[in-house]
Amino acid sequence: MLKIRNLTLTLGEKKIFDDVSLEVTRGEIYALLGRNGTGKSTLAAVILGLIKPEKGDIYFEDELINDLSLTERAKRGIILAWQKNITVQGLTVRDYVRVSAPNGISDAEVEGHLEAVGLSCGEYLDRVIDGKLSGGERKRIELASVLAAKPKLAILDEPDSGIDAVSLVMVESAIRRMAQDGAVLLITHTEDILGISTRAGILCGARVIREAKPDAAVQYFKNHCDYCETVNTPRLDEIITGSVNP
Amino acid sequence: MTIGTIDEAYSIAGGNIHSLHSKNIGSLVIDENKILSANAIEGAVIETDARDGELFVNLTVKAGYRFDDPLHLCFGVMSPEATQRINININTEENSKVSLRAHCVFPNAVDVLHAMEARINIGPNSEYSYDETHYHGERGQVRVVPNAKITLEDGARLYNSFSLIQGAVGNMKFDYDIDCLDNSVCHMLAKVYGKFDDDITIRERARLKGANSHAILEARMVIRDNARTDIYTEIIGEGDGARGHMDCTEIISGKTAYAKATPVVVVVNDKAKITHEAAIGSIDSDQLNLLMSRGLSPDQATEIIVNGLLK
Numbered sequence: 001m002l003k004i005r006n007l008t009l010t011l012g013e014k015k016i017f018d019d020v021s022l023e024v025t026r027g028e029i030y031a032l033l034g035r036n037g038t039g040k041s042t043l044a045a046v047i048l049g050l051i052k053p054e055k056g057d058i059y060f061e062d063e064l065i066n067d068l069s070l071t072e073r074a075k076r077g078i079i080l081a082w083q084k085n086i087t088v089q090g091l092t093v094r095d096y097v098r099v100s101a102p103n104g105i106s107d108a109e110v111e112g113h114l115e116a117v118g119l120s121c122g123e124y125l126d127r128v129i130d131g132k133l134s135g136g137e138r139k140r141i142e143l144a145s146v147l148a149a150k151p152k153l154a155i156l157d158e159p160d161s162g163i164d165a166v167s168l169v170m171v172e173s174a175i176r177r178m179a180q181d182g183a184v185l186l187i188t189h190t191e192d193i194l195g196i197s198t199r200a201g202i203l204c205g206a207r208v209i210r211e212a213k214p215d216a217a218v219q220y221f222k223n224h225c226d227y228c229e230t231v232n233t234p235r236l237d238e239i240i241t242g243s244v245n246p
Numbered sequence: 247m248t249i250g251t252i253d254e255a256y257s258i259a260g261g262n263i264h265s266l267h268s269k270n271i272g273s274l275v276i277d278e279n280k281i282l283s284a285n286a287i288e289g290a291v292i293e294t295d296a297r298d299g300e301l302f303v304n305l306t307v308k309a310g311y312r313f314d315d316p317l318h319l320c321f322g323v324m325s326p327e328a329t330q331r332i333n334i335n336i337n338t339e340e341n342s343k344v345s346l347r348a349h350c351v352f353p354n355a356v357d358v359l360h361a362m363e364a365r366i367n368i369g370p371n372s373e374y375s376y377d378e379t380h381y382h383g384e385r386g387q388v389r390v391v392p393n394a395k396i397t398l399e400d401g402a403r404l405y406n407s408f409s410l411i412q413g414a415v416g417n418m419k420f421d422y423d424i425d426c427l428d429n430s431v432c433h434m435l436a437k438v439y440g441k442f443d444d445d446i447t448i449r450e451r452a453r454l455k456g457a458n459s460h461a462i463l464e465a466r467m468v469i470r471d472n473a474r475t476d477i478y479t480e481i482i483g484e485g486d487g488a489r490g491h492m493d494c495t496e497i498i499s500g501k502t503a504y505a506k507a508t509p510v511v512v513v514v515n516d517k518a519k520i521t522h523e524a525a526i527g528s529i530d531s532d533q534l535n536l537l538m539s540r541g542l543s544p545d546q547a548t549e550i551i552v553n554g555l556l557k
């Protein structure tokens with residue numbers, strides 16, 4: 001569904017991506033794990049077209065989308081749940097979920113999406129989205145709006161941060177449903193939400209290290225990734241093929 | 247297109263015509279310097295007089311009368327060229343409560359001057375809210391010059407909202423002076439969308455004379471084309487425990503628009519505290535990106551952000 005090929009990007013002095021390739025296929029929840037500052041959100045911005053890489057191609061459903069605008073990419077079905085809270089003054093929860101569905105949405109659907117992430121409509125529908133809402137509430141509103149956008153590829157940037165254990169169960173099942181209708185790129189710096197992923201990759205030292213199983217990725221992440229800033233970490237596929245020693 | 251009747255103009259500006267014609271709803275309708283109708287209701291006395299090209303209006307809300315439904319005012323000028331001078335006294339007596347919904351409509355203006363001199367006295371523990379919506383036609387060939395002297399007596403509350411979002415503004419120059427006595431609360435909000443050659447000047451001074459008096463002076467503006475805004479707000483903290491805040495948010499677009507905000511803080515009592523915030527800039531790119539990442543075009547996203555600010 002999504003293919004990133006040979007992505008290279010330097011921001012300021014820092015090499016963020018060094019020839020990164022990554023593929024997310026239909027039906028999967030691909031978890032991208034990485035420490036703070038490794039470039040996970042930057043990768044989301046590149047997929048959306050907000051940051052232009054020095055090198056590399058992005059394909060979505062076999063179409064080269066390098067030159068598509070942010071709006072066009074969203075219309076193709078690439079939808080991001082943003083990591084940071086962005087406030088548009090005066091917008092209520094209802095307004096926000098509605099604008100996220102440019103092709104129209106019924107009131108019942110708006111309510112359905114809020115309930116799906118554990119937000120009761122009576123309490124939230126007409127609330128203005130601002131700093132009075134907690135981090136966990138805002139995360140869930142963001143996810144409800146992504147549901148409303150009916151993504152083919154949902155990119156979820158740290159969707160679990162600030163969310164309590166009870167709500168997390170609902171959020172996880174909402175994410176699973178997104179994958180049924182398309183695919184999910186799940187960005188996280190913790191292992192907490194990795195249980196729902198079908199595959200995990202680690203972003204480390206400007207490279208993506210791929211693992212077939214999330215468990216093994218976590219193991220590798222814990223053991224090696226604290227040193228990534230200083231050690232030029234080899235790719236896991238290189239380790240597996242024996243071309244380098246870890 | 248010429249707007250024929252004041253009713254028509256009133257509804258274009260967002261008014262509900264029914265409220266101007268119902269016996270049970272207090273209302274006052276003015277075209278130029280003529281009273282078209284005045285409907286007083288028990289507890290709200292309206293006196294009017296027209297002389298020397300000026301219209302005099304006295305509105306008194308009697309002590310203890312508390313109205314839950316708003317009274318409706320319509321100040322209109324239907325002809326393209328005219329001068330409207332209104333001299334208005336508003337007095338809300340002790341423990342009364344009233345909200346006024348005013349529409350000022352100059353839909354056909356080519357050269358219209360609307361001048362208002364207002365003296366407003368909000369009596370002890372009374373609550374007064376004034377919600378004013380203007381419509382100056384699509385080109386805004388109007389000069390609007392309202393001056394007001396407002397006093398909030400002990401425990402009085404004032405909420406004043408001004409909005410001019412549809413059509414253009416023209417030349418508008420506000421000058422409001424507000425005195426706040428003990429325990430009074432004053433909130434002024436102005437929302438304006440300036441375009442073309444609109445020239446908007448707002449001067450608001452709140453003097454927090456009384457102990458524990460509060461004032462918020464808030465402006466939200468969107469300007470483009472050659473429009474200019476000059477927002478001067480000043481709060482003077484005199485009373486013990488006086489609290490004041492000024493907030494000005496403006497979105498500016500285009501190379502020739504001009505926006506200036508001057509918040510002035512004066513504190514003469516170490517138990518008073520006054521703060522201010524002003525932000526003028528182009529549309530926030532994070533907000534644009536957020537909305538465009540849901541499939542909206544740049545124009546659609548801009549419209550949502552602008553409407554949100556002026557809501």
Ligand SMILES: Nc1ncnc2c1ncn2[C@@H]1O[C@H](COP(=O)(O)OP(=O)(O)O)[C@@H](O)[C@H]1O
Pocket residue numbers: 011012014016034035036037038039040041042043
């Ligand atoms: N516009 C920019 N210019 C320079 N450096 C940037 C810019 N944006 C992000 N960075 C840097 O890129 C790195 C990756 O950031 P980010 O993608 O937000 O990390 P993550 O999401 O993995 O925590 C960080 O070191 C950050 O400071």
Ligand SMILES: [Mg+2]
Pocket residue numbers: 040041042083157
């Ligand atoms: Mg991030």
